[in-house]
Amino acid sequence: MTTSSSGTIVKARGISKTFSGVKVLNKVDFDISGGEVHALIGENGAGKSTLVKIISGVYLPSEGAITVDGEESRFRDPHSARETGIALIHQEPLTFQDLNVTENLYLGHTRGGGKLRINWADLHKKTDTLLESLEVGMRSRDPVRGMSIADQQMIEIASALSQNARVIIMDEPTAALSQGEVKTLFAMIRRLKEQGKAIVFIGHRLEEILEISDRITVLRDGNLVGECPGDATPDTLVHMMINRSINELIVKETAEIGEVMLETRGLSYPGKYENISIKVRRGEIVGMAGLVGAGRSEVASAIFGTQPALSGEVFIKGKKVNVKSPIQVMRRGVAMVSEDRARTGLITAFSIKFNMTFAILGSIAGKLGFIKNKKENELVDTYAKNLNVRMRASDQAVRELSGGNQQKVVIAKWLLTESDILILDEPTRGIDVGAKMEVYRLINELAKQGKAILMVSSELPEILQLSDRVYVMCDGHITAEFTRGELDGNKIMAAASMVRHRSAV
Numbered sequence: 001m002t003t004s005s006s007g008t009i010v011k012a013r014g015i016s017k018t019f020s021g022v023k024v025l026n027k028v029d030f031d032i033s034g035g036e037v038h039a040l041i042g043e044n045g046a047g048k049s050t051l052v053k054i055i056s057g058v059y060l061p062s063e064g065a066i067t068v069d070g071e072e073s074r075f076r077d078p079h080s081a082r083e084t085g086i087a088l089i090h091q092e093p094l095t096f097q098d099l100n101v102t103e104n105l106y107l108g109h110t111r112g113g114g115k116l117r118i119n120w121a122d123l124h125k126k127t128d129t130l131l132e133s134l135e136v137g138m139r140s141r142d143p144v145r146g147m148s149i150a151d152q153q154m155i156e157i158a159s160a161l162s163q164n165a166r167v168i169i170m171d172e173p174t175a176a177l178s179q180g181e182v183k184t185l186f187a188m189i190r191r192l193k194e195q196g197k198a199i200v201f202i203g204h205r206l207e208e209i210l211e212i213s214d215r216i217t218v219l220r221d222g223n224l225v226g227e228c229p230g231d232a233t234p235d236t237l238v239h240m241m242i243n244r245s246i247n248e249l250i251v252k253e254t255a256e257i258g259e260v261m262l263e264t265r266g267l268s269y270p271g272k273y274e275n276i277s278i279k280v281r282r283g284e285i286v287g288m289a290g291l292v293g294a295g296r297s298e299v300a301s302a303i304f305g306t307q308p309a310l311s312g313e314v315f316i317k318g319k320k321v322n323v324k325s326p327i328q329v330m331r332r333g334v335a336m337v338s339e340d341r342a343r344t345g346l347i348t349a350f351s352i353k354f355n356m357t358f359a360i361l362g363s364i365a366g367k368l369g370f371i372k373n374k375k376e377n378e379l380v381d382t383y384a385k386n387l388n389v390r391m392r393a394s395d396q397a398v399r400e401l402s403g404g405n406q407q408k409v410v411i412a413k414w415l416l417t418e419s420d421i422l423i424l425d426e427p428t429r430g431i432d433v434g435a436k437m438e439v440y441r442l443i444n445e446l447a448k449q450g451k452a453i454l455m456v457s458s459e460l461p462e463i464l465q466l467s468d469r470v471y472v473m474c475d476g477h478i479t480a481e482f483t484r485g486e487l488d489g490n491k492i493m494a495a496a497s498m499v500r501h502r503s504a505v
């Protein structure tokens, strides 16, 4: 048999790992081939990071063997894995802020050649050639300080390639990226694949996984559940990850529906949305369905005051509010969990406790302005427990948490404000299935407590299962409204994809 760039490069067999007596990986097999994107998925704690750390030399396996090009390898450290062409790209890039791109690229492997003088002009030239071939818009002499996480990830990828990496492992690379940055990363992954590189992609967002992968391996509680092709259905993947289907996860509970808490009349922002009139009642979950770009998030921002509408009216608890800023709207009891939580919702250098409570410091402060520490701790512990935030302690910095857990912290922060009206914009985007269940349970619970909930979601099962009423938006207009009894996935999709014609009238 002949070997080519598209054959199997790495074969991991029967890999087990035990940390202080706890087995976190149990006889897992995993293959990596050139020219393919192999996704690794599973809930938080399933063992994904541990497996790729073993493959890339960070940890030694407790049992099992790894072969590279058919030869058994026992990596002592990440450096020896890199020498055989295996590179792990960190989720939080390990770049040196005070250095430029070239220096970051070659820092790792110029030291080895101790006696040699470094020819920087030459390295800058090599770097620029590499950056050009990768089609990334940065130059060798650009300082790293101030670059986005996405650009710093590109530097890590470029660094791996400059060391002739053939296997590039990315552990949750999209967790901190915007949608536009994810597109850029995916374009890069596709180019690497065409060059015959092997990519291992760990992620949570099923739509991303299905878009980029050729093959998907699922882990559950440290065990290999199985492998499926890149065109599997989301339901198959969810089933493999948690052993249940999406619809079974979402149970609607009945809440008593009361008076109108939030109402808009004819909200318009030409070019974004037009004539949006909606109502949300006490105890009611109102879904806003539609395709990405239909204008739903813009309407949510208009109500919350992040970007007010140009015309139309907003009524909060029956009173007309001339919406100007989020603070003014928050004071009237409205909270919003925005879509881009990673960017706008958190101060990641600060503690979990700080992030959860800084929106409500006023209400838990004592008469003299001291924060009642005991009350604060109790609240944080309760919410962290309810949302199952995986953390060491509540004074741990948010940036040390995984993406899904960071998002739970943002949600907890808003829940803690005890607002009567909640606007949730894609509340489960980017979190794993277990965390989704917890969020669904909370949404039900909040409705039962009498909160009015407006939920923007692109996930049809979520809309269908949770909503009491649904508005569908398409191209900036409300194209349909359904009560719970009338809900039907096909009707919603039809209303969400109506063609552009209304504005011509």
Ligand SMILES: Nc1ncnc2c1ncn2[C@@H]1O[C@H](COP(=O)(O)OP(=O)(O)O)[C@@H](O)[C@H]1O
Pocket: 019, 020, 024, 042, 043, 044, 045, 046, 047, 048, 049, 050, 051
């Ligand atoms: N260095 C470590 N020491 C002890 N336990 C660990 C260590 N790394 C991971 N674990 C545990 O191993 C399990 C799998 O973790 P991990 O591989 O990070 O999962 P995933 O990446 O799928 O979320 C978890 O229960 C985690 O707490």
Ligand SMILES: [Mg+2]
Pocket: 048, 049, 050, 171
């Ligand atoms: Mg992980």
